[in-house]
Amino acid sequence: MQPLSIRLKGFRGIRDGLGRDELVLDLERIADGATLVAIVGANGRGKSTLMDSLQPYLVMPSRLPGTSIGGFSYYDHVYLPESEKELVWAHDDRCYRTHVVIRLGSRNLTEAYLFELNDGGAWRPVQLADGTRSDGKTKTYVQCLEAICGSAETFFASVFASQGKRQLHVYQNAEIKSLLADLLGQDDIVSQGERAAKVASLLKIGLSSIRTRQTDLDVELERVEQQCLGLPKAEERVKHCEGLRRQAQADQEAARTEHARLNALKDQSLGVALQRAQLHAEAQDIELESQRAFAVLDEQERDENARMARLDMRVAERLGKLTQQRSLLHERRNQLTDILSQDSRVQRALRRLPLAEHVLTIRRDRLLALRAQVQRLRACDAERMAAVQRLEGIEREAGKAALAAEDLSHRFGLTRQVPCTGSDLQGRCQLLKDARDAQALMPRSARDLSQLAQAKATTQQTIEALRVERETLQGVTLAEQWADWQVKLSDERVRRLSLLSARLNEMARARADLMKVEQDLHSLDIAQDSGRSEALPDEVQERHHGAQALARVMAARMERAAHDQTARQRIEAALQVLPDPFDDQVLATAHRAMLAAAQAMSTAEQAHVAAIRDVEALAALCRTKESLLQQRTALASKMAHVNSHLSAWNLLARCLSLDGVVALAIDDAGPALAGLTNDLLLACYGSRFTVAISTQVATAKGEQREGFEIIVHDSSSEESKPLAMMSGGERVWINEALVRAIALYLAHHTGRNHECLFTDEVDGPLDIHRKRMFMAMKREVLRLGGYAREYFVSQTPELASLADAVIDLDAMMALEQACVV
Numbered sequence: 075m076q077p078l079s080i081r082l083k084g085f086r087g088i089r090d091g092l093g094r095d096e097l098v099l100d101l102e103r104i105a106d107g108a109t110l111v112a113i114v115g116a117n118g119r120g121k122s123t124l125m126d127s128l129q130p131y132l133v134m135p136s137r138l139p140g141t142s143i144g145g146f147s148y149y150d151h152v153y154l155p156e157s158e159k160e161l162v163w164a165h166d167d168r169c170y171r172t173h174v175v176i177r178l179g180s181r182n183l184t185e186a187y188l189f190e191l192n193d194g195g196a197w198r199p200v201q202l203a204d205g206t207r208s209d210g211k212t213k214t215y216v217q218c219l220e221a222i223c224g225s226a227e228t229f230f231a232s233v234f235a236s237q238g239k240r241q242l243h244v245y246q247n248a249e250i251k252s253l254l255a256d257l258l259g260q261d262d263i264v265s266q267g268e269r270a271a272k273v274a275s276l277l278k279i280g281l282s283s284i285r286t287r288q289t290d291l292d293v294e295l296e297r298v299e300q301q302c303l304g305l306p307k308a309e310e311r312v313k314h315c316e317g318l319r320r321q322a323q324a325d326q327e328a329a330r331t332e333h334a335r336l337n338a339l340k341d342q343s344l345g346v347a348l349q350r351a352q353l354h355a356e357a358q359d360i361e362l363e364s365q366r367a368f369a370v371l372d373e374q375e376r377d378e379n380a381r382m383a384r385l386d387m388r389v390a391e392r393l394g395k396l397t398q399q400r401s402l403l404h405e406r407r408n409q410l411t412d413i414l415s416q417d418s419r420v421q422r423a424l425r426r427l428p429l430a431e432h433v434l435t436i437r438r439d440r441l442l443a444l445r446a447q448v449q450r451l452r453a454c455d456a457e458r459m460a461a462v463q464r465l466e467g468i469e470r471e472a473g474k475a476a477l478a479a480e481d482l483s484h485r486f487g488l489t490r491q492v493p494c495t496g497s498d499l500q501g502r503c504q505l506l507k508d509a510r511d512a513q514a515l516m517p518r519s520a521r522d523l524s525q526l527a528q529a530k531a532t533t534q535q536t537i538e539a540l541r542v543e544r545e546t547l548q549g550v551t552l553a554e555q556w557a558d559w560q561v562k563l564s565d566e567r568v569r570r571l572s573l574l575s576a577r578l579n580e581m582a583r584a585r586a587d588l589m590k591v592e593q594d595l596h597s598l599d600i601a602q603d604s605g606r607s608e609a610l611p612d613e614v615q616e617r618h619h620g621a622q623a624l625a626r627v628m629a630a631r632m633e634r635a636a637h638d639q640t641a642r643q644r645i646e647a648a649l650q651v652l653p654d655p656f657d658d659q660v661l662a663t664a665h666r667a668m669l670a671a672a673q674a675m676s677t678a679e680q681a682h683v684a685a686i687r688d689v690e691a692l693a694a695l696c697r698t699k700e701s702l703l704q705q706r707t708a709l710a711s712k713m714a715h716v717n718s719h720l721s722a723w724n725l726l727a728r729c730l731s732l733d734g735v736v737a738l739a740i741d742d743a744g745p746a747l748a749g750l751t752n753d754l755l756l757a758c759y760g761s762r763f764t765v766a767i768s769t770q771v772a773t774a775k776g777e778q779r780e781g782f783e784i785i786v787h788d789s790s791s792e793e794s795k796p797l798a799m800m801s802g803g804e805r806v807w808i809n810e811a812l813v814r815a816i817a818l819y820l821a822h823h824t825g826r827n828h829e830c831l832f833t834d835e836v837d838g839p840l841d842i843h844r845k846r847m848f849m850a851m852k853r854e855v856l857r858l859g860g861y862a863r864e865y866f867v868s869q870t871p872e873l874a875s876l877a878d879a880v881i882d883l884d885a886m887m888a889l890e891q892a893c894v895v
Contacts, residue, residue, distance in 0.1 A: 075165045075223050075233075076830040076862060077128045078102045084157025084176070087123025091115070092887050095154065097124070099881070105863055108878030109856050110849070113867045115883030121867045122237050123151075124883070125834045128865060130161055130172040130219055131226045132186055132212060135236035136834060143226050148176045148184060155179060165222060165828070171197055172219075186215035223828070232817040235810070237834040237867070267730030274723040281716050288709045295702045302695050312689060315682040322678040326671040333664045350649065357645045364638045371631050378623045385616055396598065403595050410588040416574075417581045423574035430571055434564040441561050444554040451547040458540040465533045472526040479523060750815035750858075755808070757854045762789050763808060765797075784812065803840050810836060810848070814855040831855070831864040837873065849876050 082088055083096040097120075105111045113121050126134035133146045148157075159174040169191040177183045188208040189197040200218045201207040208218045223229060230236065751765045766785045784797040786808060797808060810833075817831065833852075837845050852864055868874055 075130065075163055075229075075828040077865075078162045078164055078169070080124075080127060080162075081158070081160040082124070082127055083159075084152045084154030085120075085123055085127075085159075086151050086153055087120040089153065091118055091120030091123070092883060093890060099124075101128075104881060105865075105879050109861075109863055110852060110877040111863060111865045111879045111881065112874040112877035113865060113881045113883070114869075114871075114874045115887075117869075119883040119887065121883060122834055124881075125832060125865065125867050126236065127159055127161065128832060129229070129234055130163055130170070130188070130223065131229065132174065132184075132216065133226065135230050135234060135239065143230070148174070149178060149182050152176050152178065170200070170222070184212055185210045186212045188215050188218050229828070232813060233828045233830075234832040235813060235834060235836050236832075237836075239836075263730050267727055270723055270727035270730055274720060274727050277716055277720040277723060281713065281720060284709055284713050284716060288706065288713065291702055291706050291709065295699065295706070298695050298699045298702065302692065302699070312682070312685040315678065315685045319675070319678040319682050322671070322675040326668075326675045329664070329668040329671040333661075333668045336661045336664050353645050353648050357642065360638060360641045360645070364634065367634050368631065371627050371634070375624065375627045378620050378627065382617070382620045385620070400595065400598050403591055403598065407588065407591045407595070410584045410591065413584040414581060414588065416577065420574050420577050420581055423571040424578065427568070427571040427575050430564065430568045434561070434568050437557065437561045437564050441554070441557040444550060444557050447547055447550040448554045451544065451550055454540050454544045454547065458537055458544070461533055461537045461540065465530065465537065468526055468530045468533060472523065472530065475522045475526055479520065747812070747815050747819055750818050751808075751812045753858075754811040754814060754851055754854060757851070763787065763804070764789070765808065765812060766794075803844060806836060806840055811851065814851070814859075818855065818859045829862045831861055833864065833866040835867050835869065837868055837870065842870070842872065845870055845873055846876075849873055 079098075079100050079102060081096065081098045085097075088097045089095060101111075113125060115121050122136045123134070126136050131143075132148075133143050134148075134151060135143075137146065137151060139145050155178055157176045157178075159172070159176075161172040163170055163172065171189040171191070173187040173189070175185040177185075186208075187210055188200045190200045192198055199208045200222070202218060202221050206214055206217050206221075208214050220226070230239070745767075748765050748767050755761075755763050755765070764787045766787070768783050768785060785794050786797050786800060786804075787794045797805060800808065814831075817828075831852075837848050840848055852866070855861065856864060866873075866877075874880055
């Protein structure tokens with residue numbers, strides 16, 4: 075498979091990297107005559123998106139969410155409502171065109187078409203020999219594509235090395251063997267093994283069904299045996315039930331005769347019963363009329379009692395209002411009494427307030443005087459400190475002046491010691507000149523000393539005077555604090571007395587209110603006492619009318635009771651002269667006896683029928699038991715037959731599985747794959763590493779089991795270890811050599827040659843020296859496999875410079891920006 079041209083529209087990677095909605099590349103023109111074609115560009119430029127799209131399968135291998143190709147979806151990688159991928163590619167001297175349309179919307183939809191260029195130069199949908207035709211459905215597209223190029227798993231494992239692709243040593247045993255089985259053309263064997271496994275699975279299901287049926291038969295047989303045990307001596311029970319039925323029939327005839335005799339006696343007493351019923355009906359009418367009359371009287375009595383209750387409630391409400399008003403007045407009197415209890419304090423405050431204000435004035439004046447003395451004390455301290463500092467300065471200046479005077483005296487004394495005195499040289503003698511200058515300065519130095527001594531004495535006198543003044547003011551600070559506390563105390567007393575004096579008017583109002591409350595209480599007590607002893611006239615009249623109405627109701631009740639008693643006595647006398655009524659209980663007892671006899675007869679007949687039925691059921695159960703035993707024997711024979719076939723099919727499925735014939739085929743191909751890998755390693759990286767492929771791995775117990783392991787022998791250390799134990803860079807070039815060896819094996823032994831290889835940033839972990847070797851291996855693979863070209867993505871400029879052609883996406887981006895400007 076070799077790409078010829080590509081058009082991508084609406085892919086996020088192209089938009090984000092190149093800033094365009096559509097990318098069109100004529101790969102046939104760009105890669106004309108080139109064997110190595112590099113795709114270069116900055117990170118995020120869209121290199122992997124372009125590389126992933128250079129193959130016709132419906133997947134972007136570097137964007138797979140997991141290890142399964144079936145989990146990929148284009149919808150996360152496109153953004154236009156209708157995005158497209160159009161790839162023209164060649165395979166086995168035929169030209170094909172892949173056209174994928176991805177529609178985004180409320181209902182996502184992907185259409186995939188595969189066209190073939192016929193001899194007339196027209197594109198037509200691909201149609202397989204079995205009639206499968208590419209009609210836009212992804213399922214038919216995948217079927218047609220795999221018929222032409224093989225499975226996607228094989229393609230991406232041997233030809234297309236995507237970014238982040240799993241290395242071969244990471245594959246699980248089943249995964250790598252499935253891949254190698256496809257490479258070695260063992261698909262039919264694997265398919266036959268799967269069919270054998272499916273047959274074995276169906277046999278297991280059938281065997282399980284047989285076992286279930288056998289269990290059901292055992293349960294049914296046990297149930298039949300239990301039912302047979304529940305029907306013992308059925309013939310004897312038939313004879314016993316026949317005797318019981320004849321006895322029940324005789325008892326039923328006797329009960330019917332007695333019941334007929336009692337019915338005749340009842341017919342004779344019907345006339346007396348009618349008269350008795352009339353008297354009872356009259357008695358019921360009297361009772362009903364009496365109940366209605368007493369109900370009317372009860373209603374009248376309830377109405378009168380309710381009216382009296384309402385009268386009592388009005389009286390109680392009137393008295394309650396008086397009580398509530400009295401309670402409020404008492405509460406007000408207590409409040410006023412509490413206020414007037416402060417009257418003596420208010421009067422005392424009025425008397426003491428002028429004196430307290432006078433004391434406050436005196437104490438404030440004294441506090442002001444003491445504060446002035448405190449300020450003077452602080453001023454004395456400050457002046458004394460300044461005088462002390464001034465004295466210290468005078469003493470320092472006096473010391474300096476004394477030293478200067480002593481120096482002048484010493485210099486002046488040199489005039490008598492200089493040998494040039496009186497000679498011709500004295501005019502030029504600098505020492506003599508200095509001595510004479512000192513003589514001129516000595517009077518001034520003496521004056522300075524005298525002035526400093528006088529200033530010192532004056533300052534000392536000032537300090538002494540300030541000390542004496544301070545001693546006189548020694549206790550003024552404490553006196554000022556005491557006076558301040560007394561002022562605050564007096565101020566608080568004046569404030570408290572002023573508040574009490576201000577309540578004088580409140581006391582007057584309280585006395586007036588108290589007098590009014592006392593008058594109201596006196597009036598209320600008189601009214602309440604009279605209300606308790608005497609009722610109001612309307613209340614007295616209403617209570618009298620109610621008592622009369624209750625008396626009338628009581629008289630009517632007594633009169634009605636006497637009338638009802640007379641009527642009852644009359645009816646009772648008439649009933650006593652009638653003969654005794656017919657006893658229906660005797661007839662009912664006879665009827666129940668007749669029904670019981672009929673029930674006993676029915677029970678006896680049912681028992682007889684049930685006994686006959688049990689005899690028949692026992693015979694049927696015996697026949698059923700015999701049938702179940704025959705079925706169980708047949709099922710046991712069938713189970714043995716299925717077990718024998720299941721063992722054979724299990725053995726066949728295991729032999730045709732990945733761990734059977736396929737593993738042997740991999741063992742046969744292992745040396746060839748290892749040889750191709752070692753040839754590539756030797757040609758490009760030297761003879762240090764050699765590879766061996768093993769389908770048997772050792773367990774912890776030292777036993778061999780089916781597996782897959784790539785063993786690498788290091789000639790420099792004379793050690794052999796699994797590929798997974800190698801360093802990251804070593805794993806890269808050994809894994810790539812093995813992958814390319816698989817592609818070479820595929821091309822040489824199966825005739826499936828894709829003519830073009832693809833690699834996306836696989837050289838990342840390699841150092842620069844190994845990267846150059848990696849490029850050499852690419853050319854060696856192309857030479858050995860007869861490949862026409864390899865497209866690769868690399869971030870290493872040196873590797874890109876070794877390519878025969880370059881697809882520079884950065885240059886495309888710059889050109890796009892230049893066109894926009």
